[in-house]
Amino acid sequence: MGERGLRVIREFQSYYDDLNGVRRAIVRRIPVAPGQRWLDIGTGDGWFALEIERVLSPRVVIGIDLARCEVELARQHAWDSHSRLSAFVQMDAYRLGFPSETFDGVGTFLALQDICLDLLSMRRLFGEINRVLRPGGWFALATTTPEDAETPSQKLALEIYQYIRAGFFTKAEIQEALERVGFEVEHLEFYPTGVNLEPEEAKAFIQFECDWLERAYGWRNKPDWQAVWARFEPRIRALGGLEVDAKVTFFLARKVRMVNPVPERLMELSREVRA
Template sequence: MGERGLRVIREFQSYYDDLNGVRRAIVHRIPGAPGQRWLDVGTGDGWFALEIERALFPRTVVGIDLARCEVELARQHAQESNSQLSTFIQMDAYRLGFPSGIFDGVGTFLALQDICLDLPSMHRLFEEVNRVLRPGGWFALATTTPEDAETPSQKLALEIYQYIRAGFFTKVEIQEALERMGFQVEQVEFYPTGVNLDPEEAKAFIQFECDWLERAYGWRNGPDWRAVWAYFEPRIRALGGLEVDAKVTFFLARKVHPVKPASELVVDLS
């Protein structure tokens, strides 16, 4: 990658850790109460779970992710942040190993497009979230909705994400899925992150994203970053860069009725 590329990745990761305070702003919009149990689905680096811990004063926060390397990173961040309440576990989001109705809130931040490949899989995820939530519990979902990209650079970033590994759902698709799976949407809001990579930073970002598939999931059949860069480089340079995750769409939904429960694998949270 070269020294500049490594520096770009370090700087991008550092910026992504904060994202212009968007995680913090979203968590402060959640009507949580002290002493609650929270779950962070697709926790990745763990920052959303740790924001929940800092802002909502919960009894506990559990972050789950399918990728072991992400769980280890989240645990490292928790240790560095002197977390006392957050626990991170490797787990399948479609088979949450918790009793029904145990959580007061569930969150997920920029993970929906990595977890769900199509509408049926999104329905499965929301059904499982509904199952582990208590009646009236909150579902805080932050994602990217393609129709809300404001610039050609933002639209290109979404296209690149989709080309490498991720799919995106529209606001209508997400809201309809939430309502079908027993939720009532209370808020839909938008948050700019300000991420804007120059062409060389975009190149390093593409390499990072392509390599992440093998690093996180052992997937050796992912696209080669050089081929992806060669394909998109002319358009990236023509636009002067790439606005990655530049805008976050936040849905706050409340569980209003249960759906048929799936089989349970119980993890003790006492």
């Protein structure tokens, strides 16, 4: 990657760190009292957990991620931010290493499509979140719903994400999964982030996303970024850019009952079918 590509990635990362204040706006919609315990699933760079710490004044925030490199980055951000309440650990979101009813709230920010491959795995994730939440606890879910993309550029960004690594779920699928495992959706809102990458910025972003798979998860069968760029370049240039994560869908759900988790064997069978 040339110097311009590196600059683009740095600028995009700087944008993502702030995300036009969307994380802060979402956290402020969560009706919780100070001194509670929170869990951030798929914490990535840790910014959502740190925003919870800044805005909600919890007792503690624990961020978990399967990728060690992401956990290390989140710890660095916590250090740079002089965090005193947030801790970050490597952990599988489907096997949370916490006793039942440990947390007052659980959040996840733009990580659902990276964690869950299908509806069964999403229900299993939500069931595990239900398990570690106390009765009446909050689940703050920020994601992207494909049917709510507003422009051709936003729709193309979702298509590229799906082509590289990620799947997305509709609002109806998410709500059905939440209700099936004991949640009640109390609030649904959309937040624009305002991002619009120019074509060369989109090229650097595609390279970053493809390379990230190997860095984060050791996935050597990653897509070749040059092939991905060649496939989508004409459409990106025709649209004049790429609106990546331009619109965030926020679900605020409350735990209203405990349910039995999805059996592990069903998850194994689901993975075998996909394979």
